[in-house]
Amino acid sequence: MPSGRRNLSRSGSGRPPQPLFASVDDVGKSKSGGGSSDSGMISPKHIPVPTLPHDSSMVFEVIMFVYTVMATVLQFVHLYRSVWWLSQSYTRYTIRAPVDDIVLKMGIRNFYLIDPYLVGFIGTILARRFIYNGLCKILLTWSPPSVWPVVQQLLRLLLLGVVLTCLVWCAYHIMQNHPIVNIFYLCYPISVYFILFGLTISPFFDVMSHPSLIIEETKGRIISKPLHSCSTSPQTIREEVDFLKTDFNNRMKQILFSSVLNAYYAGFVPCCFAQSYLYYDVYWATQHLTFVWLGCFTMYLVHCYPIKYYDTLHQAALHLGKWAKIEGRSCHLPSHLWAESTLWHQGALVKHCKELYKAEGISNAAEPGNPTHTRFYAIFNNPSVLLCSLGGFQLSLVILQVVILVRVSEWYQVMSLTLLLVANYYTLFKLARDYLICFRVYKAEEMLQDKAGGG
Numbered sequence: 001m002p003s004g005r006r007n008l009s010r011s012g013s014g015r016p017p018q019p020l021f022a023s024v025d026d027v028g029k030s031k032s033g034g035g036s037s038d039s040g041m042i043s044p045k046h047i048p049v050p051t052l053p054h055d056s057s058m059v060f061e062v063i064m065f066v067y068t069v070m071a072t073v074l075q076f077v078h079l080y081r082s083v084w085w086l087s088q089s090y091t092r093y094t095i096r097a098p099v100d101d102i103v104l105k106m107g108i109r110n111f112y113l114i115d116p117y118l119v120g121f122i123g124t125i126l127a128r129r130f131i132y133n134g135l136c137k138i139l140l141t142w143s144p145p146s147v148w149p150v151v152q153q154l155l156r157l158l159l160l161g162v163v164l165t166c167l168v169w170c171a172y173h174i175m176q177n178h179p180i181v182n183i184f185y186l187c188y189p190i191s192v193y194f195i196l197f198g199l200t201i202s203p204f205f206d207v208m209s210h211p212s213l214i215i216e217e218t219k220g221r222i223i224s225k226p227l228h229s230c231s232t233s234p235q236t237i238r239e240e241v242d243f244l245k246t247d248f249n250n251r252m253k254q255i256l257f258s259s260v261l262n263a264y265y266a267g268f269v270p271c272c273f274a275q276s277y278l279y280y281d282v283y284w285a286t287q288h289l290t291f292v293w294l295g296c297f298t299m300y301l302v303h304c305y306p307i308k309y310y311d312t313l314h315q316a317a318l319h320l321g322k323w324a325k326i327e328g329r330s331c332h333l334p335s336h337l338w339a340e341s342t343l344w345h346q347g348a349l350v351k352h353c354k355e356l357y358k359a360e361g362i363s364n365a366a367e368p369g370n371p372t373h374t375r376f377y378a379i380f381n382n383p384s385v386l387l388c389s390l391g392g393f394q395l396s397l398v399i400l401q402v403v404i405l406v407r408v409s410e411w412y413q414v415m416s417l418t419l420l421l422v423a424n425y426y427t428l429f430k431l432a433r434d435y436l437i438c439f440r441v442y443k444a445e446e447m448l449q450d451k452a453g454g455g
Contacts, residue, residue, distance in 0.1 A: 043232065044315070044362045046318070052306075067296070067299070068292075068296070072266040072267075074288065074420075076270055079271065080114065113278070117174050121186060122266070132155070139155060160204070207303065231319070233343075237365040241373065242372075259293055267292045271285055291397075291401065301390060307437065310434075313380040314382070317380040318363070320361070321360070321361025322378075322381075323357040323368040323374075325369070337352075343363055361377065362449055387431060390431050391435050394431050401424065405417040405418065
């Protein structure tokens with residue numbers, strides 16, 4: 001048994017119970033796995049995944065800000081495109097007015113069609129996290145770690161006031177040139193935000209902001225992540241799994257909201273505020289909106305679920321185990337009543353809620369028949385399957401965009417797809433890298449488990 005293992009089931013050791021999530025010093029101890037309980041049970045052995053480069057919050061927000069701003073500019077180009085480079089063209093600008101008589105009467109150049117206050121409103125929404133992370137990085141560098149939570153909260157409140165002031169000011173000027181009904185298009189995501197997150201401010205500025213996670217200082221950076229604790233206490237294992245499940249769902253909720261919000265303001269709002277006499281390709285604008293949403297969705301997935309996070313869920317799933325319901329007349333089989341304080345070995349037969357179950361995990365702390373535990377084990381027992389699915393989805397997205405790119409001939413369509421493909425290639429590279437590493441590591445880990453179990 002490795003020296004780093006702790007047995008929480010021992011009552012006379014004199015040690016305090018191990019925390020639900022280990023500290024940084026305990027990470028190396030928990031990675032080694034191995035060991036056994038007092039009853040001689042074989043515990044899962046973990047092979048840690050290698051440390052891979054991962055974009056920090058600041059770098060990710062810079063990438064996302066550039067991506068969404070680029071998507072917004074491209075959508076405006078789709079609406080007000082021109083053929084200014086042709087010798088037969090009567091305009092010298094890339095942005096055109098669909099009704100030339102209006103331009104001649106008003107004596108204004110073609111750029112007047114784009115409402116600058118609408119651009120300011122969209123830019124404020126898209127830049128909020130980029131500005132917050134930049135200010136947060138500066139302030140936390142010059143302040144002691146003991147006051148970081150207070151500094152972050154004060155910064156959020158101050159920045160929220162500035163953002164709301166800018167949005168109200170822009171919305172007021174937008175109302176002067178557009179029907180009042182269009183203002184609801186700008187405010188609709190606010191109602192969705194309150195439904196998902198309530199009155200909390202953190203999700204508005206932070207992609208991953210959960211107070212239950214550990215915040216640590218590592219080389220001047222703030223890292224917020226759950227860590228796995230190899231435990232032989234079934235109750236501790238179930239509590240850890242419940243925490244990880246909640247954290248995973250919170251991240252997915254943030255991913256869905258953030259990706260939809262970015263695509264909404266970058267691709268949908270410009271179309272809502274287009275002039276009634278403006279004729280544009282609705283199909284292409286809708287396609288651009290869809291590609292922007294899918295691109296943001298996969299980028300948030302890769303950032304919020306790095307390979308180390310998958311490995312934490314995988315290790316917890318191995319300790320949780322799995323129960324398979326035995327159908328048919330099996331009452332004559334020797335079995336035990338399931339007890340929540342017992343860590344069951346592989347192949348054990350138990351009765352729970354008048355049903356017979358067989359343990360199929362290396363160690364089994366899950367509650368038989370609990371659908372949450374069953375789903376958690378099925379998904380994270382081998383995260384490489386999930387990564388393969390995400391990689392296949394991203395590859396399909398890239399192939400689809402390449403096929404469309406080959407078939408188009410308009411200059412704005414070529415430019416739009418080319419710039420979106422650059423970001424999708426970057427996401428595809430990360431997913432392919434994570435999958436290949438997870439596949440090899442977990443394949444070797446499975447062989448190690450079989451060898452330890454005598455199989």
